[in-house]
Amino acid sequence: MWIEPTAFTPEPGVLLGLRLRVGQDFLGDPLVRDVKLIDRFVVSGKDGVKNVLGREHADPAGLLRPSDPGLLIVGYQSTPSPVVLPPAKFQQYLTDEGLEPIAALRASRGQTDAEAREVFTRCAKTLVLLGPAAATQKDQVLHFILELTAEQNPYVMHAGETLPFRLTYQEKPLAGALVVAINQREPSVKVSARTDRDGRVHLALGKPGAWLIKAVHMIPAPAGSASDWASFWASLTFELPSAPSRASR
């Protein structure tokens, strides 16, 4: 799940829709605003962190009318949702998301052919730029359970450059996690790497346009839980300029 703003670089004062999308390969369907699913839906900018407002059961789930230039960090963290997956689908998704240790754990428990009871939490962010880009504009940590943070402002980068990202779980670096980058116009070409011991990953983003960076972390569900597994889905979206804004770099 990711956040897809109606514009990544809107004009100041224009109503900005913050659309929640769910799907595969950056090909998503709208999710309507559902207060039961929202743990935090916030925007962080010059004025600090504020709640994102919206109309219940509407798409876009959030609406903003930003006016001040700068980098806005919008974040959505869901409440946990349970789901039961058939064994083959669960196994495939473990493979797709680089969760081999969980597959191995299931195998050691003799659960490979059993359906999986999972509780999942979404942790999505998007970066929206108003006005000119500057290297001093930084992505911010929103203290999500699983969180992807851009360590350089993507709006001062350009296609073909390597961008650093950091993945944290419970605000500590998460090592060994698969981080995948997908360009919206060419979703079949994926760029991926595993995080180092500091939770860092460097991804060479070759194309301009909208990018989705994503990672999934899974742990055995706490004892006494109705689920077997707890998963956390982090995403970060932004638009990579086709030409660098050299004047401001």
Next chain:
Amino acid sequence: MACAVIVLVAAAGTGAGAHEIGTTRVVTRFPADGTYRIDVVTDATALLARLEVADGIPRSGSTDPHVIQELVGRHESALRQKLTIVFDGVRVEPAIGVAVVPPSEVNGVPGATLTLTGRRPAEARTFTWAYALTGAAYGLSVMPGDDGAAVTQWLDGDQQSTPVPIATAVPAPGRLRLAARYTALGFTHILPGGLDHVLFVIGIFLLSRRLRPILLQVSAFTIAHSITLGLGMYGLISLPSSIVEPMIALSIAFVAIENIVVREVRPSRIALVFAFGLLHGLGFAGALKDLGLPRSEFLTALLAFNVGVELGQLTVIAAAWALVGYAFGERVWYRRRIVIPASVGIACLGLVWTLQRLHLV
């Protein structure tokens, strides 16, 4: 009876959860003319993007409604592959209409409606649906027939629905056929279905073998139960069956006991039968609600059911008169050997039913 069945279905392996509801909505109708119509309302840009990916071409990213409508039309074969419409296990191919509407001021995203139509196989009893062009959960509403209430399943992404019965979607009968059907239902609610009502009517018959007192009581009973049946069906009055049913049983016992202690039909008896008729009408309303009434012919069905009830009651009285009234009514022992023993029996049965319906025995 309006009833919506909500089934939450497990999510697909994309991580899309059963509780993450998208904006796609699917409404299916099965009109009486033997056709089907399925309206899929969805996000037009997401629809086009999925079709382009399915056909292996780069995503155009178009947001222009006219362009999207044209482009979606070019992907008809991919669209057909992603749709599954099955009647009784047999897949059918619909005619497909596409309409793309401009975005609203706030939304910024155009909406698409796919209209899928065709003729369903004769005698089709179940409908199954799948739509592999969304990754979010959505509601599939199935209207079984012209008068049926919607049955809704929540499906996740490409999940296939469970087979939905459409057997009730038979062609709507004409008014005369419908009236005949509900008259028969009313009649069989008395004979053989309503022993309690039968015994009440016999109780009315037993007190006097003369025509006028019988007609007076039957008329009072008929007017009364017609009033409460009508008011009950229109939802203007209601009493729980846990109260109505024991009181109906008690009314049977009461009338039978009065037959033992009273020899003539007095005005108070008519009033009593009227009051009990009000109760029996509520009982008829409960039965008729269980049977269901077509919304389009509500009054016809209601009147026909009442006529059927009347015919059933008159049949009981005619049979009782033919069996005992005609042959033995003039005998001096008629009251002693027929009326009193029969009334005692009816009274006992009425009291037993009363206790049973109060769950006391």
